[in-house]
Amino acid sequence: MAKLGPSGYSPYPVAVTEGVLTPPPGKALMFNEIVDEETAMREAAKAMLTRENPTIFPGPQVLYAWNEEAKKKAKLIKEMAEVLGAKIIPMYDYRPKYPKIDPEKEINPNHPNLTIWHNKIKACIFIGVHCHYANVALKIIRAETDCFTIAMCSLAGHEDAMITLRDQHAEDLEKFIRIAKEVKKELGK
């Protein structure tokens, strides 16, 4: 993604019309550049460690114990939050909610900006959110807020996030936690 929001709304998928596509396997996307996964992980950790109110948004694929991978990832996400000093706010399902959501406790893909605004979140990680809802939510966040979005996707990634890590499985989360610890030390935190 070319730059941080707020970018306003576009009738077209924003990043794609700017020529930004998801990274090829083995690589990551950082803004509009294809980079090594490790470089992107370092920058992602740095954003989470230096920007205000960093938050992890786990989605249904990691919140529910529907397979062994999900159980492993849940443990690692908790550890990741501790290392990054991040809050956890779940996106537990995708149902629109009436009359309104509680932005302190939840994030909903239909209006994710409410949670970002309310908690003044300046960096976040999406993980375990099904791709079509991650796409929608990331576009809305970029349109409406200046939040630095990071997508840790188990499939092909999301061009609308500022940093996209693709094919992220339990061992990749372990790698990210290791790198985050190093960055944290370097930052003297």
Added chain:
Amino acid sequence: MSVKIFKINEELKEYMPQEIVDLEEKATWGNPKRGVMDLPYAKELVEEHSLCAGCPESAAFRYILASLPNPEDTIIVNSTGCTSLVFPHIALHTVHPLFGNQNAVASGIKRVLEWRFPDKVKDVVVIAGDGATIDIGLDCTLQSFFRQEKITTICFDNEVYANTGGQDSGATPKGMEFKMAPGGKQWDKVPMWQLAIDSGCHYVARLTVSSPKKVEQVVKKAIYVAREVGPTYIHLYTPCILEIGLNADQGLWEMRQRDKERFKFFEYMSDEAKEVIKKKKEEGLL
């Protein structure tokens, strides 16, 4: 779907809102004996709804969802109308097809599920308004009965196109006036329950939702018969209190009046359906 979908990872449970924890801990899953008697104690599968206050469709929803014998493996196919605004709030898989196409879409889903999960029981239930079932969608409704699709169709008959502001439908009784049908309906109400029998449904019931226990019984019978024999149809009177000019607390009263006349309880079973129902009674499931 599987019940595992509702099992929260221990590490992340503390971040989940109570209503979602309740879905895992207090909703009735994996128990075909669940029913309307659980309503005061168990977590309901519908959290909030967007219907008018006191709309009998909301009561119908609660009773039906409490009575599904196999909610974790039930797919609900709905249609546009007042009810369609409720489906996003229910904790089950729902599919929203084009208005009137619901029985065609449900047929496809049922067939694919039978092919994809041959060893699992998956119920497909259509819930749609009278406009969708008996009027614009009548073709798809009847064709699914002719084809003997193993699905259950539940019609919420409020005798009007409510969501679009009150046009008459096939289910509107003769002479009835609505805001956008000021001259009064010119033709008789379509006796959909009779069409369902003539078109090959194996279990058919017509009733109001004034009695929760009765709704539970017909829903369970219809689903069990659909699983083993063929199409089943439930015709529920859920009056549109807004369009007929009643207050929020008068829906039940209205249904009780109609219990005595045009929505008098009526039930039909084919011989095969009778066999299934007898068996389920012996198993203590009815």
